Amino acid sequence: TLWQMGTDHAGIATQMVVERQLTASGETRTGLGRDAFIERVWKWKEESGGTIAKQLRRMGSSVDWSRERFTMDPGLSNAVREVFVQLFEEGLIYRGKRLVNWDPKLHTAISDLEVVSEEENGKLWHFRYPLTDGSGHLVVATTRPETMLGDSAVAVHPEDERYRHLIGQTVQLPLTGRTIPVIADDYVDPEFGSGCVKITPAHDFNDYEVGQRHDLPLINIFTIDAAINDGAPEPYRGMDRYEARELIVHDLDALGLVEKIEDHKLKVPRGDRSHVVVEPFLTDQWYVHTAPLAENASRAVENGDIEFVPKNWENTYFAWMRDIQDWCISRQLWWGHRIPAWYDAEGQVYVGRDETEVREKHGLPADLVLRQDEDVLDTWFSSALWTFSTLGWPEETPELARFHPTTVLVTGFDIIFFWVARMIMMTLHFRKQVPFRQVYVHGLVRDAEGQKMSKSKGNVLDPLDLIDGISLDDLLAKRTSNMMQPQLAKKIEKSTRKHFPEGIAPYGTDALRFTFYSLASTGRDIKFDMGRMEGYRNFCNKLWNAARFVLMNVEGQDCGIESAYELGLPERWILTRLQDAEEAVAEGIRTYRFDLASRALYEFIWHEYCDWYLELSKPLLNDALAADALKTGTRRTLVRVLETVLRLAHPFLPFITEEIWHAVKPFVGKEGATIMLEHYPLADEGKRDPAAAADVEWVRRIIIAARNIRGEMDISMARKIPLLLRSGSEEDRRRSRENESFLCSLARLDSIRWLEPDEEPPVSASQPVEGLELMVPMAGLIDRDAEIARLEKQQAKLDKNIAGVRGKLGNERFVENAPAEVVATERERLAELELHLGRIQLQLEKIRSL
RNA sequence: GGGUGAAUAGCUCAGUUGGUAGAGCGCCGCCCUUACAAGGCGGAUGUCGGGGGUUCAAAUCCCUCUUCACCCACCA
Numbered sequence: 001t002l003w004q005m006g007t008d009h010a011g012i013a014t015q016m017v018v019e020r021q022l023t024a025s026g027e028t029r030t031g032l033g034r035d036a037f038i039e040r041v042w043k044w045k046e047e048s049g050g051t052i053a054k055q056l057r058r059m060g061s062s063v064d065w066s067r068e069r070f071t072m073d074p075g076l077s078n079a080v081r082e083v084f085v086q087l088f089e090e091g092l093i094y095r096g097k098r099l100v101n102w103d104p105k106l107h108t109a110i111s112d113l114e115v116v117s118e119e120e121n122g123k124l125w126h127f128r129y130p131l132t133d134g135s136g137h138l139v140v141a142t143t144r145p146e147t148m149l150g151d152s153a154v155a156v157h158p159e160d161e162r163y164r165h166l167i168g169q170t171v172q173l174p175l176t177g178r179t180i181p182v183i184a185d186d187y188v189d190p191e192f193g194s195g196c197v198k199i200t201p202a203h204d205f206n207d208y209e210v211g212q213r214h215d216l217p218l219i220n221i222f223t224i225d226a227a228i229n230d231g232a233p234e235p236y237r238g239m240d241r242y243e244a245r246e247l248i249v250h251d252l253d254a255l256g257l258v259e260k261i262e263d264h265k266l267k268v269p270r271g272d273r274s275h276v277v278v279e280p281f282l283t284d285q286w287y288v289h290t291a292p293l294a295e296n297a298s299r300a301v302e303n304g305d306i307e308f309v310p311k312n313w314e315n316t317y318f319a320w321m322r323d324i325q326d327w328c329i330s331r332q333l334w335w336g337h338r339i340p341a342w343y344d345a346e347g348q349v350y351v352g353r354d355e356t357e358v359r360e361k362h363g364l365p366a367d368l369v370l371r372q373d374e375d376v377l378d379t380w381f382s383s384a385l386w387t388f389s390t391l392g393w394p395e396e397t398p399e400l401a402r403f404h405p406t407t408v409l410v411t412g413f414d415i416i417f418f419w420v421a422r423m424i425m426m427t428l429h430f431r432k433q434v435p436f437r438q439v440y441v442h443g444l445v446r447d448a449e450g451q452k453m454s455k456s457k458g459n460v461l462d463p464l465d466l467i468d469g470i471s472l473d474d475l476l477a478k479r480t481s482n483m484m485q486p487q488l489a490k491k492i493e494k495s496t497r498k499h500f501p502e503g504i505a506p507y508g509t510d511a512l513r514f515t516f517y518s519l520a521s522t523g524r525d526i527k528f529d530m531g532r533m534e535g536y537r538n539f540c541n542k543l544w545n546a547a548r549f550v551l552m553n554v555e556g557q558d559c560g561i562e563s564a565y566e567l568g569l570p571e572r573w574i575l576t577r578l579q580d581a582e583e584a585v586a587e588g589i590r591t592y593r594f595d596l597a598s599r600a601l602y603e604f605i606w607h608e609y610c611d612w613y614l615e616l617s618k619p620l621l622n623d624a625l626a627a628d629a630l631k632t633g634t635r636r637t638l639v640r641v642l643e644t645v646l647r648l649a650h651p652f653l654p655f656i657t658e659e660i661w662h663a664v665k666p667f668v669g670k671e672g673a674t675i676m677l678e679h680y681p682l683a684d685e686g687k688r689d690p691a692a693a694a695d696v697e698w699v700r701r702i703i704i705a706a707r708n709i710r711g712e713m714d715i716s717m718a719r720k721i722p723l724l725l726r727s728g729s730e731e732d733r734r735r736s737r738e739n740e741s742f743l744c745s746l747a748r749l750d751s752i753r754w755l756e757p758d759e760e761p762p763v764s765a766s767q768p769v770e771g772l773e774l775m776v777p778m779a780g781l782i783d784r785d786a787e788i789a790r791l792e793k794q795q796a797k798l799d800k801n802i803a804g805v806r807g808k809l810g811n812e813r814f815v816e817n818a819p820a821e822v823v824a825t826e827r828e829r830l831a832e833l834e835l836h837l838g839r840i841q842l843q844l845e846k847i848r849s850l
Numbered sequence: 851g852g853g854u855g856a857a858u859a860g861c862u863c864a865g866u867u868g869g870u871a872g873a874g875c876g877c878c879g880c881c882c883u884u885a886c887a888a889g890g891c892g893g894a895u896g897u898c899g900g901g902g903g904u905u906c907a908a909a910u911c912c913c914u915c916u917u918c919a920c921c922c923a924c925c926a
Binding site: 204542593595 | 852853854855856861862863864866869870873874875876879880881883884885886888889890891893902906907918920922923924925926
């Protein structure tokens with residue numbers, strides 16, 4: 001098995017962090033120069049890049065550290081170049097001047113996926129554009145007044161009666177002195193605004209399309225900072241886009257050309273890293289032609305070669321693949337894989353693995369000056385190659401042969417498009433193999449209020465702080481330092497103080513892991529709950545204490561490794577239940593239901609092994625007269641079930657299980673160096689004993705009933721009570737006879753006695769258990785009124801249940817249509833309920849008459 | 851505009867093919883019973899978002915509405 005560990009170089013985010021550091025120390029990226037800057041980034045990466053690895057280590061992830069990879073490693077970089085060159089040669093990568101999403105702060109293009117649109121309050125400006133023939137004006141509506149400087153037409157719908165006569169005419173574009181045509185295009189929605197749309201092909205994706213159709217000029221009015229450029233009319237040159245907006249509205253108003261201004265909600269596109277409004281901007285960029293790749297990628301999921309878990313994510317995947325757009329892969333950054341393309345003085349482009357190859361391939365003279373493309377590739381381009389680039393591709397390495405295709409990718413749904421989809425496309429293309437068979441999509445961890453964790457919101461929880469604990473002061477400092485928006489510090493401080501008034505206590509890795517497993521149900525987001533984690537921390541303690549008990553009892557004792565032993569009833573029962581637990585855990589793991597698997601462990605360890613088996617073992621171990629073989633069998637079972645359960649829980653609780661295992665292993669005759677190399681437990685039918693299991697279930701019911709009387713009557717555990725039994729079957733008698741010591745010990749009884757058939761019982765508190773009646777004589781123990789209250793409560797409950805069952809059975813259609821089995825069960829149930837009710841009523845009468 | 855998911859105990863969440871609603875935390879009693887008080891024992895707590903429908907039977911299947919979250923999309 002290989003669990004591949006590694007990290008990507010997070011191009012934009014990383015470059016931003018380092019640039020911010022430079023700013024803080026009064027330096028600039030451009031001042032430093034490309035090589036020196038990249039050196040700085042590597043330095044930063046060395047210092048901080050270990051954080052993820054450290055967190056993974058502390059969380060006990062058993063990855064293959066020897067094969068850790070980084071997307072900027074030489075090997076992976078080589079794979080990136082290889083893929084780029086091959087795709088280019090196949091015509092699947094091309095360069096073109098297109099509108100891209102331009103980030104005016106970072107000065108780079110970003111892909112569609114990196115743009116996040118959110119609804120914001122804005123305005124809709126209605127401007128009058130005078131008709132050239134002097135016959136009046138038409139009105140255009142816009143949310144971006146400043147772009148009017150780049151208008152090259154006004155469009156109306158071809159069928160729109162109101163404007164049909166204007167088609168082909170021209171309007172005077174205010175403030176610019178230009179004359180632009182009125183065109184007809186289906187794109188216009190006559191219902192919206194005025195029905196006339198200003199067309200700005202260089203600054204709007206739709207308008208670009210319209211412009212293409214009508215052969216309109218592209219008039220770029222922005223600089224790379226989204227300020228007005230020198231091609232625009234003089235008064236606005238150099239102004240920021242929003243300043244220009246104000247002035248343009250003002251100037252149009254002065255000319256009497258503002259018809260009206262309305263409030264308007266609109267989707268504003270922002271860069272997911274910089275959070276500034278991105279501009280559609282005309283630039284040269286590199287693209288991957290994705291349609292042919294997407295086709296195969298869709299098919300691989302359709303035909304089941306790749307399976308998403310949970311399956312409904314496949315629909316999301318298909319939907320995206322269906323409408324996939326070409327992928328803009330060039331970024332105007334320095335941190336990343338530089339595009340392997342060179343230009344000569346004429347701008348002719350040559351693509352190759354390196355400059356030497358390019359010269360050879362194209363027969364370029366040594367003195368011809370070549371200049372490499374300045375841009376780098378989108379980080380996801382290299383991540384898309386992950387499964388095979390990490391295994392040595394393009395070399396056909398033994399690792400590649402052995403581990404590829406891989407088995408499973410574990411990831412969050414937020415990067416299905418960014419990463420999963422692109423891995424599938426690239427891997428199918430270059431390996432003719434799927435990258436992985438299954439994609440396990442888990443939810444995101446959110447904060448206690450359901451907010452997505454983010455550094456800017458200051459609600460991030462570092463797993464290390466949950467493991468080791470952190471003081472409130474340190475947590476506050478951590479959350480409010482290095483902030484991009486320092487004005488939020490107060491707010492963050494307030495909510496941090498609210499949620500963690502005393503900081504965070506140390507919970508340890510195992511508790512943290514178990515919490516995640518338990519909350520990770522069906523790919524849904526996880527609202528992080530400290531209460532749950534506390535509960536699982538206690539669970540770890542429970543396991544620890546149980547181990548102490550076991551060790552205490554087996555140290556220096558015969559545990560039946562080579563000697564004779566005999567298994568008693570509780571032993572055969574717990575072994576049966578252990579098989580059930582093993583089965584449930586295996587099923588949970590197989591189906592990626594780690595919540596069900598962890599629950600099965602929790603239930604078995606706490607509520608069966610600890611609550612019952614350890615307690616049942618005590619009477620025998622403490623019985624000086626008990627047979628040695630039985631005691632040996634008990635010790636053997638105590639320690640073997642514990643050892644098995646440690647192995648069963650080890651993937652969930654790696655640290656505590658390892659630690660305990662070393663203490664326990666000699667008592668089961670093991671000598672392994674680590675629990676990690678032991679066999680994982682598998683359920684074994686042969687180890688089940690249903691009869692023993694049924695007997696112990698009976699014992700448990702009796703004990704619980706007796707405890708109920710004791711608990712409800714506030715009888716101290718220090719005081720032993722006598723138990724009388726009545727009615728019941730031969731089997732009940734056998735069971736009580738064979739298990740007397742367990743009953744007495746666990747229910748704290750001083751005696752158990754069956755009433756003679758005709759014997760009148762003393763006044764007692766009673767509790768029915770199936771056909772059998774438990775009684776605890778009241779004399780000196782039980783308060784009359786309390787017992788009446790207790791019985792009345794039970795009576796009410798029974799009345800309610802009986803009414804329900806009677807209603808059902810009284811319904812002819814139920815009796816006719818329901819499976820005979822179900823009807824029979826209901827009849828039995830009714831009989832039992834009525835029996836219990838009858839007994840309780842009798843008791844009530846009797847006690848009331850006292 | 852299209853799509854997905856969610857709504858169950860005070861809180862965080864389970865509930866597999868329809869067949870008596872569960873856990874943890876919290877809450878209420880009692881208890882330091884020599885593994886464990888971060889514990890033990892007992893207990894209370896739900897018109898399963900609303901309304902329809904299918905069915906002998908619905909938290910579960912269908913329709914519809916409400917609320918919330920997320921994803922995708924080019925409406926000036």
